[in-house]
Amino acid sequence: MLETLTLTSITFSEKDWIMKNVKEQTTRKRYHHGDLRSQLIDATRALVEERGPDNFSVSEACRRAGVSTAAPYKHFKDKAEMLREVAVDGMVRQSEQMLAEVAPHPDGSRARIIALGRVYVRFATTEPGVFRLMFTWSGDGEEDENLHALGDSKFEFVQMEVAKCHGRTTIAQEDREKAFMLWSFVHGLSFLSIDGALSDNKMPTDLETVLAEIAKRIVPEAR
Amino acid sequence: MLETLTLTSITFSEKDWIMKNVKEQTTRKRYHHGDLRSQLIDATRALVEERGPDNFSVSEACRRAGVSTAAPYKHFKDKAEMLREVAVDGMVRQSEQMLAEVAPHPDGSRARIIALGRVYVRFATTEPGVFRLMFTWSGDGEEDENLHALGDSKFEFVQMEVAKCHGRTTIAQEDREKAFMLWSFVHGLSFLSIDGALSDNKMPTDLETVLAEIAKRIVPEAR
DNA sequence: TGTACATCAGTGAACGCGCGTTCACTGATGTAC
DNA sequence: TGTACATCAGTGAACGCGCGTTCACTGATGTAC
Numbered sequence: 014m015l016e017t018l019t020l021t022s023i024t025f026s027e028k029d030w031i032m033k034n035v036k037e038q039t040t041r042k043r044y045h046h047g048d049l050r051s052q053l054i055d056a057t058r059a060l061v062e063e064r065g066p067d068n069f070s071v072s073e074a075c076r077r078a079g080v081s082t083a084a085p086y087k088h089f090k091d092k093a094e095m096l097r098e099v100a101v102d103g104m105v106r107q108s109e110q111m112l113a114e115v116a117p118h119p120d121g122s123r124a125r126i127i128a129l130g131r132v133y134v135r136f137a138t139t140e141p142g143v144f145r146l147m148f149t150w151s152g153d154g155e156e157d158e159n160l161h162a163l164g165d166s167k168f169e170f171v172q173m174e175v176a177k178c179h180g181r182t183t184i185a186q187e188d189r190e191k192a193f194m195l196w197s198f199v200h201g202l203s204f205l206s207i208d209g210a211l212s213d214n215k216m217p218t219d220l221e222t223v224l225a226e227i228a229k230r231i232v233p234e235a236r
Numbered sequence: 237m238l239e240t241l242t243l244t245s246i247t248f249s250e251k252d253w254i255m256k257n258v259k260e261q262t263t264r265k266r267y268h269h270g271d272l273r274s275q276l277i278d279a280t281r282a283l284v285e286e287r288g289p290d291n292f293s294v295s296e297a298c299r300r301a302g303v304s305t306a307a308p309y310k311h312f313k314d315k316a317e318m319l320r321e322v323a324v325d326g327m328v329r330q331s332e333q334m335l336a337e338v339a340p341h342p343d344g345s346r347a348r349i350i351a352l353g354r355v356y357v358r359f360a361t362t363e364p365g366v367f368r369l370m371f372t373w374s375g376d377g378e379e380d381e382n383l384h385a386l387g388d389s390k391f392e393f394v395q396m397e398v399a400k401c402h403g404r405t406t407i408a409q410e411d412r413e414k415a416f417m418l419w420s421f422v423h424g425l426s427f428l429s430i431d432g433a434l435s436d437n438k439m440p441t442d443l444e445t446v447l448a449e450i451a452k453r454i455v456p457e458a459r
Numbered sequence: 460t461g462t463a464c465a466t467c468a469g470t471g472a473a474c475g476c477g478c479g480t481t482c483a484c485t486g487a488t489g490t491a492c
Numbered sequence: 493t494g495t496a497c498a499t500c501a502g503t504g505a506a507c508g509c510g511c512g513t514t515c516a517c518t519g520a521t522g523t524a525c
Binding site for chain 1: 290291371372387409412413416417419420421422423424425426427428431433439440441446449450453454
């Protein structure tokens with residue numbers, strides 16, 4: 014399921030993959046792994062969560078997948094590509110969650126803004142490792158275009174939501190600024206949460222309340 | 237100067253240190269270094285900036301200080317302690333900057349809140365490595381009590397400022413919540429800035445404006 | 460002022476480690492005839 | 493249906509590397525007499 018999202022280019026072979034997988038169930042312990050690529054991605058994601066993006070190691074991922082340390086290089090260019098795969102997948106899933114959470118609420122309602130913030134922070138606290146990976150390209154130099162593009166389109170989405178709250182169908186400068194304020198806020202809230210900077214749960218109120226409070230102070234309810 | 241802040245316990249020997257240092261200027265290339273400890277801290281800070289907290293290495297710091305790799309262990313327990321030293325020093329300097337920047341403005345004025353935010357973000361963009369080090373104890377397990385205490389007292393300071401804006405002399409629940417909102421905001425703003433998540437300077441307005449805007453929306457001007 | 464000595468900040472060599480990546484290889488698979 | 497062969501996903505051993513930390517040591521310094 015996850016693979017369908019990540020590797021959109023091989024979606025067409027999904028049926029084949031399932032068949033292969035079924036076959037594997039029956040003829041256990043084969044030389045060819047069958048689905049190593051996605052299993053390595055899973056291991057990478059797990060490690061990123063457990064040890065943080067910076068302490069991820071290819072070797073350990075191999076150990077978890079029960080495979081030699083040379084195996085990944087049949088599927089990925091290098092270590093960075095494995096991490097990028099996980100980051101992009103995270104971006105996509107976060108976007109999907111946003112769309113899903115926003116859907117029930119009518120256009121232009123503040124509830125949609127709140128929903129976006131809720132997903133953002135929830136994602137961060139649920140998958141802090143991946144979240145960090147997504148938003149911290151800390152001078153590694155190796156920035157990923159894809160990742161930036163996904164981030165940008167997400168930001169545009171928020172801007173559009175703000176515009177709708179103002180009863181606009183197109184984004185104005187005011188919307189850009191407000192969307193930016195909202196984003197900064199949930200971004201900071203996320204990092205404060207996962208870094209435990211709020212020692213002993215110093216967050217003075219619950220997530221839902223603080224999101225509502227901020228939304229109220231920044232965007233109006235349309236019409 | 238920096239050492240005076242960091243190593244408060246040895247401040248009394250400041251004069252000795254200066255004399256030693258002067259002597260060193262004259263009798264160059266000595267076996268005993270004279271001021272290795274603070275020089276190692278400087279090297280650590282520089283490396284944290286250049287490569288990020290996670291890519292810092294003791295060996296490289298030694299190379300920079302022109303000293304064998306065993307030397308640091310005469311001054312620090314281990315690698316973690318070197319980093320902690322830099323983090324705590326950063327915390328202290330950030331606090332000092334806050335006090336200085338707030339000073340010119342009258343109590344209870346929104347300008348003080350804005351000043352706090354300005355220092356916060358400016359510190360992050362000026363020393364992104366140290367900033368990350370200060371606020372990201374990413375599951376290393378080795379949390380530093382001192383660091384937490386400094387963070388907590390800073391948070392309390394902000395709360396007090398918010399209280400004063402409401403004309404109070406003691407912190408109410410409302411102040412806690414508002415201070416938390418403000419903190420989240422500048423924290424997120426800082427990370428967005430240093431992670432370059434705002435690709436091609438996507439920040440839709442300048443720092444001063446956005447800080448003023450947020451302050452206006454969260455705290456009143458007293459009386 | 461000169462000498463003996465304790466102190467301690469430095470050296471440099473060594474350790475064991477885990478890492479990312481490469482290489483020639485091997486064995487399973489799918490396909491053409 | 494059976495055989496020959498190309499493909500390719502895996503192996504396992506090896507590489508060079510930089511790391512954090514330790515150890516016995518050495519040489520400069522400050523102090524007591």
